[in-house]
Amino acid sequence: MTVVDEFQPAPGTDDVDDVDMRHLRYFLAVVRAGTVSAAAQELHISQPSLSQQIRRLERRVGAPLFHRSSRGVELTAGGRAFLHGVRDIPGRLRSAIAAAAPAPADLPVGVCHGVPAEVLAEIQCGLTGRSARPDGAEGGPAPRLTMRSVHSASQLELLQHGELAFGVVRIPIDAPGLVLATVWDEPLGVVLHSGHPLAARPALTWADLAAQRLLWFDTGCAPGYAEAVLSQLAALGWQPEVHPMDHDQQALFVHALQSTPDLVALRPQPSVHGYPQLTWRPLPPHGAPRERLALAALDGGPHARTLRRVAAARYWPVGH
Template structure:
């Protein structure tokens, strides 16, 4: 059975006249009649009753017409869908991100993209960098917003989305809140809340190295797995914490943020995607994301 046979049958069934159906399909009448006959022979069912005066549908023909129209409509929908996908007008994009990215301009970038592309479905997954990398390589994510520090990015393209310095999160009422800036040397013997070593071991070592260069080892009282948890614990008065500058946008009661001077690494969020991914939809998303990049050249001193 061929699609053209279904097209011919729909024309005859709707016109109930072989001549008019042939004109509609831009085919001579004899070949059209032969195609309908072959279709009935293949089905083993009579679809059309033919007399010298008229053509009419059998009950089976009526049902077959309904289903053929459905097939035709679905085919047209499929054609339109893939054509829209090829132009980046329709489709699905799977976006992974680390928790701190929600405090950056990424939500604004996503909103702008959704407003410009209302027919694009965005699926989100909040995961750690370590969890997102295999999802990206396993084609379970199209793009990932991660924090790279010594990770293997072979086979991946990158776009630096955010670079900013660390600031110090201080419990409300702490002596540091009366100062404009804090130096890393002021943190000696100060109880500190750190991100877990297991989550970002290379970064953890780099931060510890910053304190070592300042002449002391930090007094770590608690390790947590997210920046949001870090700020929440600072609010309890447990200790101070190094957090990205964008965390200052967290209006949580009980926490004050102060600029921090010292030989510290920059805090970065990077967008990653597979080099072989040539999706027009992904490129459109990256074009919007690029408009919301925040790259600060300021470094701690």
């Protein structure tokens, strides 16, 4: 009996019609996430469907691309070679389409957790104006923005691969090679549920906060920002026990504060407008930390030029 190798190269390897951009996007997502389940969550598809598509790609390539284990996946030698050859394809194709097509550009924008709606509206207004066209031309249709949730820590790689044109991140962020335009800069204050014992006080002291736990970002979501704020709080005399939050759902945020008596959060005041069950109090003065959100683009590319142009028009401070 003849045994057929599952990964035996198909005849006619010059013909790549069976490999489409979806397969490359799925492959790059698994590489980036390190597990199929995390990649499936990012892509908003089921894990079995993603596994099936990766196996289909491997059969078309003719070699296994990943070593699979209970801890996740690692690239094989063939997988590393394949990654080297395809990692820039999505960005190059997107640039080619933008250069050739008269239709409005489709600009994917990554958005970190907890960004207020007014920040997204400001970015939408800035990037879809005539001055925001990537080629710098004055006429023609405005670009379309496609926004999706992406952790700040993941956005540099996505920008480098061309899967994002822009990112919305919390700063500071350890991501060299980015142009950053600050769109939002607000002081942080204490957020409590209206039934919290401290909610009735018009002002809070550091002594009031000493016994409170802090509902705070998982440091993997926005490491530079999360660590900077905790360091500032420690210098001011508050070193809270941190209760990490790894989701972006306001209902779960409110529920956590409501169901845990000694739990508080830190947010700018505008972030809690419209939530009568929440109370906001300013932090004690003298160096209270701030939340800064920035629009990011990869330095040296066309989107960085767009960002600088829009930032100048809208008075957004620009840095790296």
